[in-house]
Amino acid sequence: xxxxxxxxxxxAAWLVVQPALAALNIFACEPxxxxxxxxxxxxxxxxxxxxxxxxxxHRIEARPSLIARARSADLVVCTGAELEIGxxxxxxxxxxxxxxxxxxxxxxxxxxxxxxxxxxxxxxxxQGDVHPAGNPHVHLDPRNIEKIATALAERMAQLDxxxxxxxxxxxxxxxxxxxxxxxxxxxxxxxLKGMAIVVYHKNLSYLSNWLGLRExxxxxxxxxxxxxASHLSELLANLARNPAKVVVRAxxxxxxxxxxxxxRARIPALMLxxxxxxxxxxxxxxxxxxxxxxxxxxxxx
Amino acid sequence: xxxxxxxxxxxxxxxxxxxxxxDGELAKIREEIRQVxxxxxxxxxxxEKRLAEAEAKAGKAEASAAKAETTAAASQGRTASDNAFxxxxxxxxxxxxxxxxxxPNTFRITGxxxxxxxxxxxxxxxxxAETELTFSANIDPYFRGVAxxxxxxxxxxxxxxxxxxxxxxxxxxxLKGGRFFSGIGYQNEIHQHAWDFQDAPLPYKxxxxxxxxxxxxxxxxxxxxxxxxELGAELSSGDQFPxxxxxxxxxxxxxxxxxxxxxxxxxxxxxxxLSYLRASPQGRGYEDVDSLGGTVANSFTxxxxxxxxxxILKWAPNGNASYTNFKLQGEYFRLKQDGTLTYDDxxxxxxxxxxxDYFNANQSGWYAQGVWQFMPRWRAGYRYDTLRYGTVGNxxxxxxxxxxxxxxxxxxxxxxxxxxxxxxWSPTEFSRLRLQYASDQSRLGATDNxxxxxxxxxxxxxxxxxF
Numbered sequence: 001x002x003x004x005x006x007x008x009x010x011x012a013a014w015l016v017v018q019p020a021l022a023a024l025n026i027f028a029c030e031p032x033x034x035x036x037x038x039x040x041x042x043x044x045x046x047x048x049x050x051x052x053x054x055x056x057x058h059r060i061e062a063r064p065s066l067i068a069r070a071r072s073a074d075l076v077v078c079t080g081a082e083l084e085i086g087x088x089x090x091x092x093x094x095x096x097x098x099x100x101x102x103x104x105x106x107x108x109x110x111x112x113x114x115x116x117x118x119x120x121x122x123x124x125x126x127q128g129d130v131h132p133a134g135n136p137h138v139h140l141d142p143r144n145i146e147k148i149a150t151a152l153a154e155r156m157a158q159l160d161x162x163x164x165x166x167x168x169x170x171x172x173x174x175x176x177x178x179x180x181x182x183x184x185x186x187x188x189x190x191x192l193k194g195m196a197i198v199v200y201h202k203n204l205s206y207l208s209n210w211l212g213l214r215e216x217x218x219x220x221x222x223x224x225x226x227x228x229a230s231h232l233s234e235l236l237a238n239l240a241r242n243p244a245k246v247v248v249r250a251x252x253x254x255x256x257x258x259x260x261x262x263x264r265a266r267i268p269a270l271m272l273x274x275x276x277x278x279x280x281x282x283x284x285x286x287x288x289x290x291x292x293x294x295x296x297x298x299x300x301x
Numbered sequence: 302x303x304x305x306x307x308x309x310x311x312x313x314x315x316x317x318x319x320x321x322x323x324d325g326e327l328a329k330i331r332e333e334i335r336q337v338x339x340x341x342x343x344x345x346x347x348x349e350k351r352l353a354e355a356e357a358k359a360g361k362a363e364a365s366a367a368k369a370e371t372t373a374a375a376s377q378g379r380t381a382s383d384n385a386f387x388x389x390x391x392x393x394x395x396x397x398x399x400x401x402x403x404x405p406n407t408f409r410i411t412g413x414x415x416x417x418x419x420x421x422x423x424x425x426x427x428x429x430a431e432t433e434l435t436f437s438a439n440i441d442p443y444f445r446g447v448a449x450x451x452x453x454x455x456x457x458x459x460x461x462x463x464x465x466x467x468x469x470x471x472x473x474x475x476l477k478g479g480r481f482f483s484g485i486g487y488q489n490e491i492h493q494h495a496w497d498f499q500d501a502p503l504p505y506k507x508x509x510x511x512x513x514x515x516x517x518x519x520x521x522x523x524x525x526x527x528x529x530x531e532l533g534a535e536l537s538s539g540d541q542f543p544x545x546x547x548x549x550x551x552x553x554x555x556x557x558x559x560x561x562x563x564x565x566x567x568x569x570x571x572x573x574x575l576s577y578l579r580a581s582p583q584g585r586g587y588e589d590v591d592s593l594g595g596t597v598a599n600s601f602t603x604x605x606x607x608x609x610x611x612x613i614l615k616w617a618p619n620g621n622a623s624y625t626n627f628k629l630q631g632e633y634f635r636l637k638q639d640g641t642l643t644y645d646d647x648x649x650x651x652x653x654x655x656x657x658d659y660f661n662a663n664q665s666g667w668y669a670q671g672v673w674q675f676m677p678r679w680r681a682g683y684r685y686d687t688l689r690y691g692t693v694g695n696x697x698x699x700x701x702x703x704x705x706x707x708x709x710x711x712x713x714x715x716x717x718x719x720x721x722x723x724x725x726w727s728p729t730e731f732s733r734l735r736l737q738y739a740s741d742q743s744r745l746g747a748t749d750n751x752x753x754x755x756x757x758x759x760x761x762x763x764x765x766x767x768f
Contacts, residue, residue, distance in 0.1 A: 052567055054619035061622070063570040063615070063768045064529030064562025071473050071523045082763075086730075090765040093445065093466060096473035096523045102439060125731060125760070224729060226623075226677040254624050 024160045027073035027100070029084050030057055032139040033110060035276040035285050037077055039174045040153050044163050048073075053277035054252050057083060058129070058224065062090035070095040073106070075159055077152065080109025081116060081136035105158055111136055113151045114144040117205050129224025139275065140207035142182040142289060149174060181286055189293050192300055196242070198235070198267075200227075200249040200258060203274065207292065216244045219257045227257035239265045246299045250274035268299045388438030388446075389762030393494045395430035396756055399423045403749035410507050411745035412690045412715035413664060414601065414638070415587045416542040418510025422500065422741075422751055429454040430755075433461065433494065435764065443469045449492075461492075461514065473523040483513040484521065484533045485558050485576035486632050487611035495766055497628070498723055499737050499753045502668035503686035504634040506743075507717075508607060510542040513578070515554065529562035529572070543605035543636060544580030554580040558609075562768075571614045572768065578607040582640075591708040595649025599709075601660060603640010609633070615768070624677055631669035638662045644697050644704050653703040658696030665689045670721075680725050687718040717743040733757045 024045040028034035034049035041047070048069045051060050057079075070076065070091045078084050092101055099106035116134025123132045138144050153171030157164035193212035197204075200219045208215050217238055221231040239261075248270045249258045255271070262269035272292050273282035281291040399405070401422050408421035423430065432452040439445050445468055449461040464479030482490045488505065489512045501511050517537025524530035539554025540546040547553050556579070562572035586600040610633045617626035642660035646652055666688035674680045693712060697704050706713070719742060725735035734756050741749040 052620060054567075055621045056623045059622045061570075061615075061768050062765060063564070064560070064572045065527075065564040065570065067523065067531075068527060068529035068562070072525045085763050086765045088765075090767065093468075094475070094521075094523070096470065096475045096521065098469035098471065101442070101468045103442060125729075129729070252619075252621055252623075 023163050024156060025072050025074045027070050027076045029076070029078035029088065030139075031276040031278075032285065032288070033077040033079070035288075036145065036149060036152060037075075037156075039285065040149060040167055040170050041156060042166070042170055044160075044166055045156075053273065053275045053282075056252050058086065060084070060087050062087040062094065066091050067094050070100060071097050073097060073100055075106050075108060075156065076100045077108045077110065079111050079136050079138065081111035081133040081138070082131045083111075083136035105155065108152060108155050110148045110152075111138050113147045114138050114141075117209060118202070128220075128222030135202060135205045137203040138206055140204060140292075141210040142178065142185065143210065144206060145285060146175060146178055146182070149178070177286075181289070185289055185293055188297070192293075192296055195246075195296075195300055196244040198239070198244045198247040198258075198261065200247075200253045203250060204248065204272070211296070213296075216242050219247070219249075219261065232257065232261060236261065236264050239267075243267075246270050246296075248272055251278035270295055270299055272296075386438070388436040391435045391759055391761035391764050393431075393433040393435075393492075394756070394758040394760070395432065395494055396428065397423045397430055397499065398427050398754040399425050400752040401425060401749055402751070403744065403747055408743065408749075409711060410503065410688065410717050410743045411711065411713055412693075412717065413507040413688060413712075414662070415711060416507060416510035417587065418506070418512075418542065420501070420506035420511050422749070423753070431459075431493070433492070435762075437762075439468065440465065443467060473525060475521045475523075477519040477521070478517070480514060480516045481519065483515055483535060483537075483556060483578070484519060485513065485556050485578055485607075486609040486634075487572070487574065487613055487630060488632065489513055491767055494757045494759070497670065497672045497680075497682050497725075498684055498721055499735065499755045502632070502670070502684065503688050503717055503719055503743065504632065504666035504668055507664075507666060507688055508543065508634050508636045513541055515539070515541055517552075517554075527563075529560070531560045531562075531574075533558045539580045539582075542585070543578075543582060543607060543638065545582035545585035545601075547581070547583045549583065554578065567620045568618055569614065569616045570620075570768070571612070573612040574610070576607075576609040576611070578605075578609070580605045580607075587711070589709060589711045591646055591650055591652070591704065593650040593652065595646055595651075597644060597646045597649060597708065600643045600645070601638070601640055602643075603638060603660070605639075606637045608635045613768075622674070624674075626674045628672045629669075630671075631667065633665070633667040635665040636662070642695065642697060644702075644708070646704075646708075656697055656702045656704065658700050658702055660693075660695055660697075662691065662693045664691040664693070678727055680727070682721075682723045682725075684721040684723075685718070686721075688716060690714050690716055713745055715745040719743065731759050 024041060026037045026041065026045045026047045028037055028047060028049045030051050031049050031053050034047050037045060037047050050066050051057055078088060101107065111133065116138065119134040120127065120130045120132065123130070149171060153167045156167040189211050194214060196214045196216045198217045198219065199215050202218060202223050207213070217235050219227040219232065219235070221228060244267060246268050247258045247261050249255065251271060251273050258269045272295060273279035273288055276282055276284060276288050279291055282288040399422060405422045405424055409415065434450045434452065437447040445466045448463040451459040451461045453459060460480055462481050464477050464481040467476045470476060484490055488496070488502070489509065505512055515535065515537035517535055519533060519535040521531060521533040535556045536552045537554045544554045556576060558574060558576035560572055560574035564570050581604055583602050584600045586598060589597045589599055591597050613630040615626065615628050639661045641657050643655060643657035644653065645655040647654055668684060668686035670682060670684035672680055672682035695709065695712065698706050719739055721737060721739040723735055723737040725733055727733040737753040737755065739751040741751055
């Protein structure tokens with residue numbers, strides 16, 4: 001009886017007492033937001049990233065580890081624009097965490113703070129896997145990162161007022177470095193203007209828009225459909241008339257289709273990290289853009 | 302004379318005059334320069350002021366442009382109309398072409414009390430399967446609602462699920478109420494159109510009537526740990542197999558379950574669990590045929606206890622399931638039933654009338670399946686399921702009340718098993734075509750060779766799939 005009582009008391013205490021927390025528990029849906037949260041929060045937050053750079057962000061499942069981490073999250077930083085629609089609503093519903101439900105300040109959707117490109121005129125799945133709110137891969141334009149960083153720092157300050165001054169000062173320092181870096185990137189990236197590229201999936205639109213690249217084709221016949229032999233042959237024929245300089249893929253894309261095209265069209269196949277962690281040099285947001293530009297400039301010659 | 306001095310003086314005078322003139326000129330020039338300088342300075346001042354004002358205006362313009370951008374960005378998703386709050390609606394279209402060597406109408410799982418659900422194979426030739434209509438939306442900051450209606454090919458509307466779920470309970474609790482698939486096991490909560498095979502595994506057919514759907518409440522708790530730990534408890538009317546419709550106050554059935562889950566490295570995710578279900582069927586009836594060929598109405602009243610252990614493992618290189626991935630899943634069931642069985646042949650041969658005695662059964666079963674996506678869009682799967690007859694004590698037979706074992710053909714000793722192989726092609730996540738072969742030994746003494754071709758399409762809102 002005594003032992004059972006002790007066990008029950010320990011159990012009750014364990015259930016009732018909150019586990020030791022960092023100031024803010026952040027759940028980032030993609031690595032780019034984890035990296036941004038780290039820049040803004042420093043060591044004031046514990047950050048968990050749901051996906052890694054080698055995973056296709058469209059194919060993530062609501063697996064148990066995500067539900068467990070979302071359970072304790074104070075802030076979920078996601079892209080929104082339906083990029084996470086296949087798994088985030090399930091994680092929210094199963095997490096038992098009232099703070100991260102839709103409409104709560106604990107859910108931060110980055111795409112709300114930028115102007116999205118490629119908003120479709122018609123919402124029809126015959127066009128492929130199109131997102132009604134526009135292209136969700138918003139992180140590859142440093143000007144978007146700037147807007148999102150400002151909003152994210154404010155949200156962190158709102159959720160953790162005790163450390164608000166820290167978040168704001170980190171944000172100011174980050175934005176200063178970021179603006180300088182952006183100027184530097186724009187200067188070094190000037191020769192890339194007008195360069196014609198073939199993409200794998202329509203996930204580089206913001207990068208192309210910023211650098212002035214011209215996307216002349218994509219390996220996927222429509223967004224979300226894997227490259228098919230017939231489409232690749234058609235693309236090859238188009239490239240004969242409308243040549244491209246390079247065929248680009250993200251780190252998580254299968255290299256075979258781009259290698260096939262690269263061989264036949266006699267243009268280099270380039271892998272871009274796409275997000276933080278996608279290559280050795282892209283270990284934070286600055287490295288991501290440094291490496292992306294360096295790789296593009298290497299083939300631009 | 303006149304000359305040098307005069308000339309000198311004249312020159313001197315001229316110079317001085319010039320000098321004076323120069324002085325005058327100089328002064329004038331200096332004055333001019335000063336005026337010009339002042340003029341330029343004034344103009345520069347004015348220009349600087351204008352520049353400053355212009356910069357300020359530009360700054361304000363930038364700020365308002367940024368604000369306009371964010372408002373534009375924020376309002377991109379909004380539509381102003383009464384339909385703005387419509388729930389997410391999706392429709393699942395399914396159908397089969399079936400070819401079976403045995404008559405689907407004679408399907409039974411010999412050795413096990415019939416569970417009464419739709420557990421037989423689909424009818425032969427072309428046949429529409431259930432069309433599912435799903436509505437879901439957040440009701441308010443506290444609740445979410447989901448309703449799934451199945452339009453059956455027999456032109457009936459069935460409520461598959463209709464429940465509310467809380468959004469705002471503290472400390473990791475979620476309460477669900479209404480009609481919903483029980484959280485026991487692994488596959489029970491997964492909708493048929495998301496299954497990897499056309500039909501349910503044999504243990505689900507024998508012990509849960511296909512799958513357990515109950516009217517009641519469910520409370521779930523997720524532990525605030527890095528390892529996924531979930532505990533759940535359900536209270537229900539207990540009117541589904543292994544329970545029955547009771548017409549009694551209070552709780553008819555209950556269950557508790559727990560799951561653990563996590564990741565192994567970047568490539569593997571797993572989940573395992575243990576569940577326990579209790580029901581108290583009252584007059585749970587099924588029909589059988591006695592040794593004379595007459596119909597018998599059997600009815601069981603007593604207790605039923607079901608244990609389920611489940612495990613699933615999913616692997617994909619670097620966690621990227623787009624190109625190749627593998628899924629391994631298995632569940633083990635044990636059902637114990639204890640109570641009274643009533644045998645009533647008054648509607649048939651009327652050899653014994655209605656007799657009753659004790660009935661207990663301790664039976665089990667398990668299945669294991671693996672599905673491998675070997676290239677984008679293509680998957681192959683194999684499943685083995687088997688049931689163990691275990692021990693069945695039939696007091697009516699053992700105590701010599703009249704009926705003998707041959708009068709309970711459905712409870713004849715038999716260990717059903719089945720092998721299933723499937724291939725499916727999914728051009729996108731919204732469409733799927735499947736070919737399935739099975740060698741089904743559920744019936745005693747007869748093997749059913751089944752070939753199914755199945756299509757599954759989903760349109761409308763994108764429903765996320767459970768792990």
